[in-house]
Amino acid sequence: MGIQYHISLYLIYFMILGEHRGKNRKNIMKKLLITILLTGIGFGKINVVTSITDLADIAKTIGGKRVKVTSIARGNQDPHYVEVLPSYMMKVKRADIYLQVGMELDLWAQQIIDGSRNRKLQIVDCSQRINRMEVPTNKVDARLGDIHKYGNPHYWLDPENGKIIARTIAAALISTDPAGRNMYESNLAQFLQEVDFAMNLWRETYAELKGMNMFFYHNSWPYFTERFGLNVVAHLEPKPGITPSPAHLERLLRIIRNDDITLIAMEPYFSNQAPEYLHQKTGIKIVKLAQSVGAVKEADSYLNMFRYNLEVLKSHLNK
Amino acid sequence: MKKLFILTLFTTVIFTQTTVNPDISVIGDLIINQDGEISSSGVEIAIQGYVNPFARADVFLHKHADHNAIHLEEAVISFERGLPLNMGLRAGKFRPDIGKINKEHAHTLFFIEAPTSMKNILGDEMWGTFGVEPNWLFPLPWYAKLSVGYFTKAMGTACNHEVEEAEEDSHEDHTEKTTAMSARLSHFVDLNDVTHLEIGSGYYRDIENHELPHLHHVAELDFKIKWRPDTYRSFTWQGEIFRKSPIENPENESKIAGYTWMNYQFNKRWNVGVVADFSTDIDGEEFKSYGAFAGFSPAEESSVFRLVLSQEQHGDETHFGVKGQIIWALGPHKPHQF
Structure with missing residues (x-):
């Protein structure tokens, strides 16, 4: 700029x-x-814009030197609420590919894409091959809070889904830049290998996390908890997107005392007020997990985000 | 207007038979003042969606809390991605691109109602008219847009719903009564990762106006600066100033009006701020107003409580006011401020 x-x-x-x-x-x-x-120096590269930093990090890994990647949302931002700014439209105006989270998480992206007036843009929905969780089976309306009718959209928080995202991104890059096919395929194979290696290691290193009972602030973590065997007893938000009410906090206090829950995990951008209240009443510990690359400084890449989160949870368990 | 309502209902029925329904939203409110008087600015119905891959349509109908029928506030098609040369186009009935506040619907305003000085220049319900407005994005690294429009109603006159209702009831052809044009150049610059600045300047001119003795022109300057360190905290400062004068004899009847507001959103649910506006001439007298406001959004901006304290000075008269508002929204078009 x-x-x-x-x-x-x-x-x-x-x-x-x-x-x-x-x-x-x-x-x-x-x-x-x-x-x-x-x-x-920057000319000639495939210009990729992504909704969130996780997609950006994977795109950088697959694209290597042939791509220039920019994320609209910052890692420490709530991806549900991104203000549509004309400067984002200017980023997309020069882009070849836009990588969307999809599943109605980044609805704001459409306005940015429209405002960019970029007629050659390839829009890729990275959720297209994901095995979706929590897809509602009944009528979806505002009574349920900020619920997504296509399922829980925080799918990048499972490393196995990271592999699916990587394949989708590689296919998009190859279709836009066939000359780079060999490099994209080689980078993809290496990324898949790294994820498999890390998963094998994590299964052993963090086996003790299996069955750990805990609270989460927002329902962003079903893919993560399913993969690593954590047990979500309740959420601090009574419904997705709804700030905790006093009555709900009283219910949570009873659960903490009855079921011996010792940990609340939350994204860094949520208010500390309700977790602090529960901490003061019961001594329950609060940890901040990285929901995206860049949410905390240790989560500086897609795989490091999982390393950081798992290490934070393990260190709590060992206290 | 009745025909329009039936047509809208019919169109909605047709839409519901397809798999590509538009978004339908309803916004309503209730206002109470310091004397305990309860009123409402009515109910807004928004029907929005894509017409094709290149264009979207937005229809806003407003039922005011009075005896008048449903009022067509906007019905506009916007071409965003289909046109060459970084061009866009709006056509239909809409609020032209002049200044900042003219395009903001009342439910997005932190201070319940548009500043009096702006109503005096733009019209009670801001300036909405039939017309066509192409716009261009300049090939610059930052966002710079020029909009130029040709319209069938003059700014500030005959643009509130009661006047339009009266015109429709009289069955006269008013389409040749007034024509006007406007242009606005706006720039949007990121000052850093979390701060941005928008500045704009606009010009409006009556081409024909048989309702007034003089043709007028208006020049405006506007700005908005926003600091948003994270998702739920932000500080915004916005202001604009208009100068309206007759095209001939500019010394006579020339007036200047402006407003500014600052808002601090300090968490997901609460915001506070101040607002001030002035005009050198409203009904022959100078006008000044100062106010403070607070807002509370308990659940995802689907319902908002607002409180405004204000002091207005019009000539020798001073008026202190308190207003509270509850505003609710069904559907995706919400009372949020961007």
Whole structure:
């Protein structure tokens, strides 16, 4: 943004003050040439924009040097609520591929895509091959809170789904950039191998987490808890997206005392107020897990996000 | 208007027979003031969806809490992705792109009603009219958009629903009464990852206006700056200023009006802020107003409670007011502010 911004300022300068001659103009021409050359380094790459950082990290791994990847939501942001900004439209305007979470999580993405006016954009829904959890079977309405009618959309929180996402991204990159097929396929194979290796290791290292009873703040974690065998006793939100009420907190207090629950896990962006209340009343511990790459500084890649979360849970168990 | 209502119902029935239904939303409210008087700004019905891969349509109907029939607030088709040269197009009845507040529906305003100075310039229900408005995105690294429109109603006159109802009832042809044009250039720049600035400037001009003795033109400047460090906290400061004057004899009857507000959203549910507006001339007198507001959204912006305290000074008269509002929404079109 910085370099391109300066180029544009120079161009405007020329348009408005084009009649200026001499040394001054020569200097500006020189600066303009340098900045264009610097910007040129980024040209020729496949430009990928993603809704969340997890898709961005996987796309970077698969795309390697042939892609430039940008995420709209930051890792420490609630992906349900992303303000549609014109600057996001400008990012998508220059993109070749847009990677959506889908399942109605990133509904805001459509407005960004429309506003970009990018007619050549390939839009890829990364949820298309996912084995979806919690798909409602009855009528869905606001009584159920912020429920998603196509199922729970936090599917990237299972490393096995990360493999499915990686395959979807590789297919999209190959269709846009067939010349890079060999590299994409090789990077995909390496990523799948890394996930398998990590999963085998984690199954042994974190076997003791199986059956651990705990609370989560929001229902973002069914794919994660299913994969690693954690037992979600209740959520702090009485319904998805609904802030905890005093009556619900009283119910949770009873559960904590009766069932000996010792841990609340939450995303870093939620308010501490309700967990702190339960902590003060019962001594229950609170941990913040990374729901996305970049949510905390230790979760700096897709696999490191799982390493961080599992280590946080294990260290609680060992206390 | 009755025909329109029947047509809308008929269209809705047709839509429900397909698998690609548009989104249908309803927003209603209840307002209570310091004298205990209860009122409502009515019910808004929004029908929104894609017409094809390149265009979407938005229809907003408003039933005011009075004897008048349903009022067509907007019915517009917007082409976003289908046109060449980074071009977009809106056509139909809509709120033209001039200033910031003209396009904001009342239920998105933190302070319940649009500032009096803006109503005086733009119209009681802001400026909504039939017309066509192409726009272009400049090939610049930041978002820079130029909109130019040609419209069938003048700004600030004959644009509230009661006047439109009266016009319809009289069965006269009013389409040639007024024509106007407007243009707006806006820029949106990210100052850093969490702060952005939007600045705009606009111009409006009456082309024909048989309702008023003089043709007018209006110039405006607007800005909005927002700091949003995380999902649930933000600070926003917005303001705009309009100058309206007759095209001939600009010294006569020229007036300046403006407003500014600041809002701090300090968690998922609560926000507080201040608002001020002024006009050099409302009914021949100077006008000033200051206010403070608070909002509470208990559940996902589907219901919002708002409270506004204000002091208005119009000429020698001073008026202190308190208003509370509960606003609710069914469907995806909610009372949120972006």
